[in-house]
Amino acid sequence: MPARAPGEYPPPVHVTRLALTDFRSYASAELALEDGVSTLLGANGQGKTNLVEAVGYLATLGSHRVASDAPLVRYGAQCAIVRAQIAAPGRAALLELEINPGRPNRVQLNHSPVPRPREVLGVLRTVLFAPEDLALVKGEPDQRRRFLDDLLVATAPRYAGVRADYERVLRQRTALLKSLRGHPPARALARAGGRRADGRPDGAPAGGAADGAAADDPPASGAARTLEVWDEHLVRTGVELVAARLKLTAALRPLVGRCYAAVAGAESTITVGYRQSAGRAGSVAGAGPVPGQVPGEPAPDPAGLADGMREALARSRAEELDRGVCLVGPHRDDVDLRIGELPARGYASHGESWSMALALRLASYELLRSLGGDPVLLLDDVFAELDTGRRERLASLVAGAEQVLVTAAVSADVPPELDGARFEVAGGTVTRAG
Amino acid sequence: MYEGVVQSLIDELGRLPGIGPKGAQRIAFHLIAADPADVRRLAATLVEMTQRVRFCSTCGNVAQEDECQICRDQRRDLSVICVVEEPKDVAAIEKIREFRGRYHVLGGVISPIDGIGPDDLRIRELMARLADGEVTEVILATDPNLEGEATATYLARMLKPLGLRVTRPASGLPVGGDLEYADEVTLGRAFEGRRLLDV
Ligand SMILES: Nc1ncnc2c1ncn2[C@@H]1O[C@H](COP(=O)(O)OP(=O)(O)OP(=O)(O)O)[C@@H](O)[C@H]1O
Ligand SMILES: [Mg+2]
Ligand SMILES: [Zn+2]
Numbered sequence: 001m002p003a004r005a006p007g008e009y010p011p012p013v014h015v016t017r018l019a020l021t022d023f024r025s026y027a028s029a030e031l032a033l034e035d036g037v038s039t040l041l042g043a044n045g046q047g048k049t050n051l052v053e054a055v056g057y058l059a060t061l062g063s064h065r066v067a068s069d070a071p072l073v074r075y076g077a078q079c080a081i082v083r084a085q086i087a088a089p090g091r092a093a094l095l096e097l098e099i100n101p102g103r104p105n106r107v108q109l110n111h112s113p114v115p116r117p118r119e120v121l122g123v124l125r126t127v128l129f130a131p132e133d134l135a136l137v138k139g140e141p142d143q144r145r146r147f148l149d150d151l152l153v154a155t156a157p158r159y160a161g162v163r164a165d166y167e168r169v170l171r172q173r174t175a176l177l178k179s180l181r182g183h184p185p186a187r188a189l190a191r192a193g194g195r196r197a198d199g200r201p202d203g204a205p206a207g208g209a210a211d212g213a214a215a216d217d218p219p220a221s222g223a224a225r226t227l228e229v230w231d232e233h234l235v236r237t238g239v240e241l242v243a244a245r246l247k248l249t250a251a252l253r254p255l256v257g258r259c260y261a262a263v264a265g266a267e268s269t270i271t272v273g274y275r276q277s278a279g280r281a282g283s284v285a286g287a288g289p290v291p292g293q294v295p296g297e298p299a300p301d302p303a304g305l306a307d308g309m310r311e312a313l314a315r316s317r318a319e320e321l322d323r324g325v326c327l328v329g330p331h332r333d334d335v336d337l338r339i340g341e342l343p344a345r346g347y348a349s350h351g352e353s354w355s356m357a358l359a360l361r362l363a364s365y366e367l368l369r370s371l372g373g374d375p376v377l378l379l380d381d382v383f384a385e386l387d388t389g390r391r392e393r394l395a396s397l398v399a400g401a402e403q404v405l406v407t408a409a410v411s412a413d414v415p416p417e418l419d420g421a422r423f424e425v426a427g428g429t430v431t432r433a434g
Numbered sequence: 435m436y437e438g439v440v441q442s443l444i445d446e447l448g449r450l451p452g453i454g455p456k457g458a459q460r461i462a463f464h465l466i467a468a469d470p471a472d473v474r475r476l477a478a479t480l481v482e483m484t485q486r487v488r489f490c491s492t493c494g495n496v497a498q499e500d501e502c503q504i505c506r507d508q509r510r511d512l513s514v515i516c517v518v519e520e521p522k523d524v525a526a527i528e529k530i531r532e533f534r535g536r537y538h539v540l541g542g543v544i545s546p547i548d549g550i551g552p553d554d555l556r557i558r559e560l561m562a563r564l565a566d567g568e569v570t571e572v573i574l575a576t577d578p579n580l581e582g583e584a585t586a587t588y589l590a591r592m593l594k595p596l597g598l599r600v601t602r603p604a605s606g607l608p609v610g611g612d613l614e615y616a617d618e619v620t621l622g623r624a625f626e627g628r629r630l631l632d633v
Contacts, residue, residue, distance in 0.1 A: 172545065172547055172581070173546070179546060179549070226544055226546075229544075229587045229591070232587065233584055
């Protein structure tokens, strides 16, 4: 995990007041919260998830349910506002977010505008458990990549920048590949790809560069010659992201195993491995794994990762140009989850998949705790999905957290260990009920 | 919606960069209330601009003649060229009064998303200016963001075989930022501490 200086650890925080304006179904709502457990009860469609979604948005600047911000703004309204008073030992912060779909959000911390929204990441940290989590186990690799990257940002907010940089490079490189697709000069470039080890752009002859500038085709147009520049940027930002994800995976590995046993109530061998789609020659079998490292997983060493990525780029050059897509990089990687010998995805039972999903979230919670104060736990409708045994075990694992917000349609679903404040949510209003 | 010409004015102003619908309305009503002579002077300036502004045939900066004032100035150091994205970057660097060489305006940056490749920039013209060997240093002062970095890397690789000193203003400029928004002290320091680019 990224090292932090002592004293730099975020303290435990909790939300003391949440106020919404034109967020989802709420024209306006306000609730006072305390530390410990609060339960939000109400029938389906009354706005329970909307509340925890708002809290999650304050922490991550994104929704766990939708990729774009438009559905977060109350139908017919221009923008949504989410405000929260956040208490930490000895200090308080007021965080205000104005969500403007299609435009940058406006963010204020203690009434002062923050130039870049990203800068408030870390003020509030949350771990959200939701019915959608089943997709962490059963879904496509993008779900698991997002899980890792979100957690990475929660552990160290600077990774929001790394992630954004990588996405930008990827978009640029993909646009270039698409534009080069099928052009004859691109084929020449494909043949040249990987051969040039000196990093010189193809088409720039060693002598007089003035010739290099003149349209000196073949082999390649100016646009094609820029490919190597984007390759380098892809490698630079990609390696930073992969190295961080590898370290994170290694830190999660023992925690996920422990949490799985705790929540499933049974011992199983859990494997959490990082799988690079490309970037390594050869396959899983090969050199013996480093202890604790999953076979096939590369070491988080930047120089080695960069070499691997460059080799993969050279190998994939022809296919990338042919298909016009970026085939190399962390946007193609996956997390390999196994229960016993078998991959969780495609093999695990429904109940096992749920236990795995809960174990991933619980491990995130444990990890964030070990790096500082408790994150706020948001448990959206998870108990209804679980049998009594796992319900009780999950409840006892989270009951001691600094702050837990639980939603449920019926109070009977909430285990008695999670006793605390109660709110009733009905038709867009929230009232304290005990 | 306003009637006829008022709405047309608001629409035209709203198409300018950095002006939203509210701003366009505010400017429109400011102009409506202003002295007609002032407004006519503004209109005449706009028309004159379309007729007289050209781009310097040497560096690509905005100019009134075939060459811009900087390129015509005999006191400028002919051995250094500073490569920038836009004419507004020339103005930003001139303000710090640190740099005495000449400029080369690319007219943008490499950005495949926007369909802009090196052939769309004034790179060929730059290579031509370097051909006679008088220039010994090229400063690549594109913006310190991804596209600016990529363009600088591309140019550095093109220039490498020429054996010139190829430099880039020191970091310290706000990353992800825009050259023109850097304050003068920061920009001055970045120029002083420029580093050799190794590609
Ligand atoms: N942008 C929006 N504008 C107006 N209403 C919205 C918007 N987005 C969602 N809603 C409404 O909010 C309501 C409540 O959603 P929410 O997901 O919070 O329900 P819930 O209480 O969690 O229900 P369940 O128990 O079924 O999970 C839905 O009926 C939905 O139609
Ligand atoms: Mg719900
Ligand atoms: Zn000029």
